Amino acid sequence: VRAKGKALFNTDLQAIRFSGILQDITEQKKDEVRKNDFIAMVSHELKTPLTSLKAYVQVLMRKANIKSDEFSAATLIKLDTQVNKMAGLINSFLDVSRLDSGKIHLDKKEFLINDLILEVLETFFAPVIITPLHFKPGPDLTVMADREKIGQVINNLVSNAIKYNVGGMPVALSCHKEDGKAIICVSDQGLGIKEEDLPHVFERFYRVNDEQGRSISGFGIGLYLCWELIHFHDGEIYAESEWGKGSVFSFSLPLISD
Numbered sequence: 089v090r091a092k093g094k095a096l097f098n099t100d101l102q103a104i105r106f107s108g109i110l111q112d113i114t115e116q117k118k119d120e121v122r123k124n125d126f127i128a129m130v131s132h133e134l135k136t137p138l139t140s141l142k143a144y145v146q147v148l149m150r151k152a153n154i155k156s157d158e159f160s161a162a163t164l165i166k167l168d169t170q171v172n173k174m175a176g177l178i179n180s181f182l183d184v185s186r187l188d189s190g191k192i193h194l195d196k197k198e199f200l201i202n203d204l205i206l207e208v209l210e211t212f213f214a215p216v217i218i219t220p221l222h223f224k225p226g227p228d229l230t231v232m233a234d235r236e237k238i239g240q241v242i243n244n245l246v247s248n249a250i251k252y253n254v255g256g257m258p259v260a261l262s263c264h265k266e267d268g269k270a271i272i273c274v275s276d277q278g279l280g281i282k283e284e285d286l287p288h289v290f291e292r293f294y295r296v297n298d299e300q301g302r303s304i305s306g307f308g309i310g311l312y313l314c315w316e317l318i319h320f321h322d323g324e325i326y327a328e329s330e331w332g333k334g335s336v337f338s339f340s341l342p343l344i345s346d
């Protein structure tokens with residue numbers, strides 16, 4: 089039961105009077121569990137055929153005669169980009185269900201943040217993406233973290249900066265050291281987020297419901313995953329934004345030695 093209102097307590101801190109609304113959230117909880125189970129099941133089923141599809145695309149891309157055929161080569165690059173996008177989405181769904189069942193596992197290794205950012209950015213240099221992406225590598229900062237998961241966080245933030253863009257405005261990435269932590273920022277000059285929506289963007293399944301955002305598809309799990317994954321690494325994640333001007337998403341990770 090969720091309670092919203094005022095309670096009066098006695099000296100033993102026992103509530104003796106309550107005025108407000110009591111809401112039964114059992115059904116809501118059950119609904120969420122059903123939704124999560126369904127997502128987990130569908131994602132598992134989709135993973136196998138998608139892995140095969142990805143392998144076939146790779147085989148075709150490696151075929152010599154395709155390289156001399158510009159149209160086929162360009163089509164295959166587009167196909168590969170879309171298959172990767174779908175694989176990323178399915179992995180996100182699987183991570184949501186792993187988080188739910190407490191089965192998320194971190195495979196921590198040492199790596200340089202600059203290297204990971206460059207690697208993630210490379211995946212965005214497909215001909216279909218017109219947004220200019222700027223990154224000037226910062227100092228060499230070594231972290232001990234799950235490289236794949238942090239890559240997923242950076243990928244989600246850059247994908248959003250591109251998705252909620254306006255007229256191909258540039259997206260900038262940066263990385264610096266502050267109070268013994270690595271700080272990674274992704275800033276855009278896109279739609280921005282209204283003040284009332286900003287505190288909710290990291291909630292699961294939360295999507296801003298305004299005129300501009302409504303036509304942009306999504307599930308509202310990208311930022312939720314970023315939040316969970318960064319907190320699992322003992323880091324913090326923040327969103328700053330001005331409606332109509334743009335947004336800055338930044339997160340911190342503890343540095344290996346300081």
Ligand code: ADP
Binds near residue numbers: 276279
């Ligand atoms: P999705 O993009 O699938 O809806 P996310 O969890 O990634 O889910 O984001 C939640 C919401 O936060 C989005 O629906 C969008 O309204 C808002 N949002 C996220 N990133 C940005 C951004 N860079 N600029 C403007 N709005 C954003």
